[in-house]
Amino acid sequence: MQNLKLAFLGAGNMSGSIIGGLIATGYAPEQITATRRSEERLQSLKAQYAVNISTDNCATAASHQVLVLGVKPQMMKALCEEIRDTVQIHKPLIISVAAGIRAETLDRWLGGNVAIVRTMPNTPSLLGVGAAGLYANAIASEAEKQFADQMMQAVGISVWVNAEAEMDAVTAVSGSGPAYFFLAMEALQKAGQEAGLSEEVARQLTLQTALGAARMAVESDVDAAELRRRVTSPGGTTEQALNTFNAGGLTELYAKAVAAAAHRGKELAELLDQ
Numbered sequence: 306m307q308n309l310k311l312a313f314l315g316a317g318n319m320s321g322s323i324i325g326g327l328i329a330t331g332y333a334p335e336q337i338t339a340t341r342r343s344e345e346r347l348q349s350l351k352a353q354y355a356v357n358i359s360t361d362n363c364a365t366a367a368s369h370q371v372l373v374l375g376v377k378p379q380m381m382k383a384l385c386e387e388i389r390d391t392v393q394i395h396k397p398l399i400i401s402v403a404a405g406i407r408a409e410t411l412d413r414w415l416g417g418n419v420a421i422v423r424t425m426p427n428t429p430s431l432l433g434v435g436a437a438g439l440y441a442n443a444i445a446s447e448a449e450k451q452f453a454d455q456m457m458q459a460v461g462i463s464v465w466v467n468a469e470a471e472m473d474a475v476t477a478v479s480g481s482g483p484a485y486f487f488l489a490m491e492a493l494q495k496a497g498q499e500a501g502l503s504e505e506v507a508r509q510l511t512l513q514t515a516l517g518a519a520r521m522a523v524e525s526d527v528d529a530a531e532l533r534r535r536v537t538s539p540g541g542t543t544e545q546a547l548n549t550f551n552a553g554g555l556t557e558l559y560a561k562a563v564a565a566a567a568h569r570g571k572e573l574a575e576l577l578d579q
């Protein structure tokens with residue numbers, strides 16, 4: 306991909322994962338700058354990835370073609386207002402990774418007429434196996450959309466949504482999704498220990514099983530339901546576990562959890578749209 310001058314303003318967990326993934330695919334570190342409020346935490350990004358670091362958002366915004374806004378939704382207005390004048394002069398492409406905050410809100414905070422791509426990535430981007438949803442406003446050019454797409458594809462897969470409202474569903478499925486699978490791993494490991502395994506054995510078996518199941522689901526030409534059926538012998542052990550999950554309403558619980566996360570995305574958008 307074209308190695309444009311790319312800045313991550315507010316480079317925490319999510320931006321750090323994208324930076325790590327980009328560097329691993331050969332993006333030139335001298336083209337990347339990460340900012341944070343304190344220099345101390347930036348030093349570890351510099352040591353790890355040899356990227357430029359700065360505590361000056363405006364100077365960084367003025368010298369980069371693409372700005373990834375990586376702060377928490379609640380901090381986004383302050384960041385946008387800080388860089389607004391610079392953005393109006395230099396007109397960089399803005400890429401937001403924030404949950405909830407709508408493109409139209411960002412555009413207003415940034416002074417208007419700004420090319421914006423909203424992305425919803427996830428932290429496995431660090432390993433090149435991220436999953437991101439993208440949505441662009443009408444001002445973003447084809448070349449700008451292509452850059453954002455290539456940036457996310459460099460660290461995983463990317464999908465475009467047609468309606469911005471779908472970004473809340475993307476957030477609820479893949480943005481937050483790694484946490485759901487981590488929780489499942491924590492629970493299975495704990496249950497394994499309760500069933501008599503040592504912590505280390507339960508951990509190893511849980512993690513390798515999660516990896517194996519994910520790889521089979523991704524690489525197999527049959528769907529997850531068929532793969533599940535192939536593990537489940539009639540009258541066997543898996544059936545007992547799955548019956549227990551079903552009796553506890555696991556599928557309905559997933560639906561409720563995803564709906565709650567998507568609702569929070571909408572709520573954040575409303576709450577912070579001032």
Ligand SMILES: NC(=O)C1=CN([C@@H]2O[C@H](COP(=O)(O)OP(=O)(O)OC[C@H]3O[C@@H](n4cnc5c(N)ncnc54)[C@H](O)[C@@H]3O)[C@@H](O)[C@H]2O)C=CC1
Nearest residue numbers: 315317318319341342375376377378380402403404426480
């Ligand atoms: N953590 C995750 O798995 C995902 C997070 N996101 C989104 O990414 C965004 C950031 O989340 P995290 O990386 O988890 O948060 P984080 O707290 O790790 O990173 C944000 C960083 O921005 C810094 N910051 C705040 N205001 C600043 C300013 N004005 N100038 C410079 N730095 C500033 C903070 O000190 C912090 O280091 C959020 O908007 C979230 O919705 C999206 C997808 C997944």
Ligand SMILES: O=C(O)[C@@H]1CCC=N1
Nearest residue numbers: 403404476480481482
């Ligand atoms: O929990 C959050 O709000 C962010 C967005 C998706 C993952 N983490």
